[in-house]
Amino acid sequence: MIFNRFLKPFLIIGGLITMYAGIYAIDPADALREMNNLSYDPSYVFLIRHWGIMVGLMGFFIVMAAFVERWREPIILYSFLEKLFMVYLFSSNHFNPETAYLNQYFIPFAVTDITICLYTLGYWFEAKPSTVDYQAG
Template identity: 70%
Template sequence: MFFTKYLKPFLVIGGLVTMYAAIYAFWPEWALMDMNNLAYDERYLFIIRHWGIMVGLMGFFIAASAFVPSWQQSIVLYSFLEKLFMVYLYTSNAFSPETAWLNEWFVPFAITDITICTYTLGYWFEQYKIKKESANTL
């Protein structure tokens, strides 16, 4: 079972990649301008920094759950829902003339979140199959 076998590396790598968003909490001006080619506006500093620390901590807990199995189910569920919403925001704005220009700067985020959501679905499907098979052997 591929997804189950590689869950720990997936959680560590996915967590580290997600944790990278903490840059927005500590260096928001650089992150917005150099990573997203967006203008920095101090009026939104609190929300940018909040988003950065929130997503950065999500990444930390994803990676940490690789080593604390009792955290995995709740962390994976929360991570999936948070990332699925980001995928929704990205795709729902892809064809909007007002926001489509932004999408090119968020491609790395979208790819990361789509990959993590897809892997999570694969892992859950394997877990479902394992439980179903073990119930049939009883």
């Protein structure tokens, strides 16, 4: 039951790391330069800031799910789907010659999201009722 035992610290740490993306909403030029080594194009400011606040708030709600149990399942599900899509984007661009070079700038995000997705799967696997539980009831 390792995943259930450490769920609260996992949600807090994973949420804080995810929340850090909020920097893209505050200062997109610095965030792109410092975190991704990418140049800033002001014509994408709305998209970058929107992504930053959306992912930053996702991190905030992941942290809140550590403390508010009734929020936990929907937030974990949404977080899993959002992060799984990022993993898909990262993986699928690996095979696209026009964008594969960009993957190097997103490795920390991909590693974080893969880790969170795998932990979530472990948590769900542990939480799944076994057939023994059904026979006893």
